[in-house]
Amino acid sequence: MSGAKEFSAPDMAMRTAGILFVFVIIFTGLLSGAYQWTKPSIEASAAEEKMRLVDEVLPRSEYDNALLEDSLALPATPELGLSETSTLYRARRDKQPAALIFEAVAPDGYAGKIRLIMAVRADGKVAGVRVTQHKETPGLGDYVEVKKDKNKARPWITQFNGMGLSEVTDKAWKVKKDGGEIDYYAGATVTPRAVTKAILKAVKWTEANRDRLFAEGVSQ
Amino acid sequence: MITRDEFKTIAGNGIWKQNTSIVQILGLCPLLAVTTNAVNGIMLSLATILVMALSGVAIASLRNLIPHEIRIPVFILIVAALVTVVDLLFNANLHALYLVLGIFIPLIVTNCIVLARVEAFAAKNPPLQSTLDGIFMGVGMLWTLGLLGGMRELLGNGTLFGGIDMVFPSLHPIQVLPESYPGFLLALLPPGAFILLGCMIAWKNWMEARAARRAQTKPPAPVATAGCH
Numbered sequence: 455m456s457g458a459k460e461f462s463a464p465d466m467a468m469r470t471a472g473i474l475f476v477f478v479i480i481f482t483g484l485l486s487g488a489y490q491w492t493k494p495s496i497e498a499s500a501a502e503e504k505m506r507l508v509d510e511v512l513p514r515s516e517y518d519n520a521l522l523e524d525s526l527a528l529p530a531t532p533e534l535g536l537s538e539t540s541t542l543y544r545a546r547r548d549k550q551p552a553a554l555i556f557e558a559v560a561p562d563g564y565a566g567k568i569r570l571i572m573a574v575r576a577d578g579k580v581a582g583v584r585v586t587q588h589k590e591t592p593g594l595g596d597y598v599e600v601k602k603d604k605n606k607a608r609p610w611i612t613q614f615n616g617m618g619l620s621e622v623t624d625k626a627w628k629v630k631k632d633g634g635e636i637d638y639y640a641g642a643t644v645t646p647r648a649v650t651k652a653i654l655k656a657v658k659w660t661e662a663n664r665d666r667l668f669a670e671g672v673s674q
Numbered sequence: 675m676i677t678r679d680e681f682k683t684i685a686g687n688g689i690w691k692q693n694t695s696i697v698q699i700l701g702l703c704p705l706l707a708v709t710t711n712a713v714n715g716i717m718l719s720l721a722t723i724l725v726m727a728l729s730g731v732a733i734a735s736l737r738n739l740i741p742h743e744i745r746i747p748v749f750i751l752i753v754a755a756l757v758t759v760v761d762l763l764f765n766a767n768l769h770a771l772y773l774v775l776g777i778f779i780p781l782i783v784t785n786c787i788v789l790a791r792v793e794a795f796a797a798k799n800p801p802l803q804s805t806l807d808g809i810f811m812g813v814g815m816l817w818t819l820g821l822l823g824g825m826r827e828l829l830g831n832g833t834l835f836g837g838i839d840m841v842f843p844s845l846h847p848i849q850v851l852p853e854s855y856p857g858f859l860l861a862l863l864p865p866g867a868f869i870l871l872g873c874m875i876a877w878k879n880w881m882e883a884r885a886a887r888r889a890q891t892k893p894p895a896p897v898a899t900a901g902c903h
Contacts, residue, residue, distance in 0.1 A: 470741050477740075477748050481755040488759040492766035499769045592710060592862045593831060 508543065508555055510600075511582030512573040517545035517552045526670055528556065533659040535559035535567075535652055544668060551576040551668040554660055557586075560652035564644040565589040568598065570652060574660045576668070579618035583611050583653055588645075595645030610646065613637060614653055619661060627654045676802055684803060688810025694787045695818040696875045701787040705819060705871070706864045708778065711827040711836040715819030718778040723812030725760060725782050726791060729753045730808035733792050734801040749792050757783045787811065818874065825870050829861035 501522060508521060526542045534540075535558055542556040553575045560568040568588040573581035585599045596602040603609040613636065617627075628634025629647050638646040660667070694700045709715040732752055733740075740748050761779045764772040782788060791811050796804035827836050832851030839846060860866045 470744055473739070473741055474744050474747065477751055481751050485755050485758055488762045492762040495766040496762070499765065502769075503773075591859070593857050593859060 507571055507584065507586070508573070510584050511571055512545060512553050512555060513581075516575075516581070517547050519544075519546040519549075521545055521555070526667065531659070534656055535561045542667065545573070546668075551664075553581050554664070554667055556656075558652050558656040560648040562644075562648045562651070563588060563590055564595050564642070564648075565591065568645070568649060568652070570649070570656075572653065572656060574657060576664065577618065578620065578657065578661055578664075579616055580614045580653065580657060583614050583649075585611065585649070590645045591642070595642040597639060597642070598645055598649050610637070610639070611649070617657075619657060624654070676806070680803065681806065684806050685810045685813075688807065688812075688814045689817070690814070692811075693814040693818060693878070694811055695815055695822075695871070696878050698787075698790070699875075700790055701785045701815070704778070704781045704785055705822070706867045708781070709819050709823035709826055709867055710830070710862050711833075712820050712824035713835055713837045713841060714778075715823030716816060717841070718781070719812055719816035719819050721778045722782055722785065722787065722815055723809055725753070725757055725779075726788055726808030726812050727805050728756050728760065728808075729788055729792055730796045730804035730806075731801045732756060733796040734799060734804035737797050740797075745797060746789075746793070749789060749797075753788050753792065754783050787815070822867065822870055822874065826861045826866060829858045829870075830866070831855075831857055831862070 504522060521543050524544045524546065526544065528534075528536070528540045528542050530537050530539060534556065540557045542554060544551070545553040545555060553573045555571070555573045558570045558572055560570065566589050568590065569586045570583055571586050572583040575581050588596065588599065590596045590598065592602075597604065597610050600609045600611060603611070619627075622635055625633075626635045627650065629636045629638045629643060629650055631638065631643055632647065634650070636646065636650050692698060695705060704718055708718045729752060733749060736748075736752070757779060761776075764779065765776065791808060795807045799807070824834055827833055828850055832849065832853075832855035834848045834850050835845070836847040861870070
């Protein structure tokens with residue numbers, strides 16, 4: 455792309471740098487413009503997405519507060535398998551505690567961490583659990599995810615619905631292979647075992663911290 | 675504008691002769707990760723078609739303004755900016771589609787197919803031709819990844835179009851082999867993708883060799899291409 459006249463080397467370098475600079479300015483401008491312009495609707499759909507996930511673990515009929523606004527920042531909680539901070543949401547009905555919605559991690563899946571979102575009612579019973587992220591083997595251990603479960607009528611993960619420590623004791627809260635009550639599919643035990651254990655730990659954690667979690671940051 | 679012959683050459687190169695996946699062997703990383711079923715392969719290709727068409731037209735229009743010495747950083751800048759803008763626009767305006775394609779769009783930035791075509795074609799040709807080149811390269815990728823994904827899930831699970839319900843909620847995957855099919859895990863894991871891709875390359879070479887024999891001419895010397903991930 456030589457111009458009409460010859461450039462000396464420093465001039466050439468300056469000119470090239472200048473052109474690169476102009477391109478950088480233009481495209482950075484384009485990016486920030488697109489970012490600013492799309493930000494409100496992206497935030498709206500992220501909130502909607504969160505609510506869709508919450509709807510899977512807790513029916514809307516069970517609470518009447520603005521759930522996403524009634525949140526609590528959790529520090530790293532080893533009982534939930536979380537080594538990073540997370541957010542807990544509190545569902546209330548007529549201002550009375552209804553359920554806690556939070557994330558948990560099963561650290562010992564067959565291929566690393568299995569992330570869960572779960573809701574535990576104020577009476578200590580599981581309202582619902584969903585796997586949000588995992589790297590389990592396709593076709594073997596991935597049935598913990600509802601979408602991959604071949605049993606569409608009653609996916610594996612839904613057997614925890616309604617379970618609480620008053621119905622199922624510590625000892626029975628295991629997969630059947632380990633002498634417990636939880637069903638699993640032959641061929642992949644590590645995955646359901648990890649999920650079952652993580653749910654038990656999380657239920658125990660809510661049992662111990664429930665009052666504090668519902669009360670924290672709320673003026674009576 | 676564009677002549678009929680030019681169009682035919684561009685289309686033929688993209689779909690068959692210079693097919694990104696089985697001739698140029700570009701973009702293996704997304705190929706391995708994504709083609710566990712036909713739907714994923716097709717979706718990644720659709721997202722790539724969009725980005726390649728856009729980057730083709732952008733770079734071909736600006737090609738006379740870009741000094742030769744700094745073309746690569748400028749190309750990367752343009753491609754990355756375009757992909758990010760597409761990503762943001764999808765997220766904001768077509769959220770349902772974004773949930774399906776969303777994970778694939780950032781993958782495209784790192785896909786060297788885009789940069790390779792921009793460097794090899796769009797930097798030297800007018801916008802219309804470059805857009806078409808981008809589209810047809812993507813179409814070539816579409817059928818290859820679709821076929822590879824289809825074979826992998828058929829062998830691995832006995833189904834076809836698994837995950838279609840994520841794109842069209844009313845449709846369901848087709849159970850091709852009987853429900854009792856035990857599955858073949860290797861096909862679903864990355865080594866299976868390599869093996870099947872190898873079979874596809876062999877099939878393509880065989881087709882070309884046969885065509886060359888029939889034409890009683892020597893087969894064209896294999897084009898040496900530098901692979902990248």
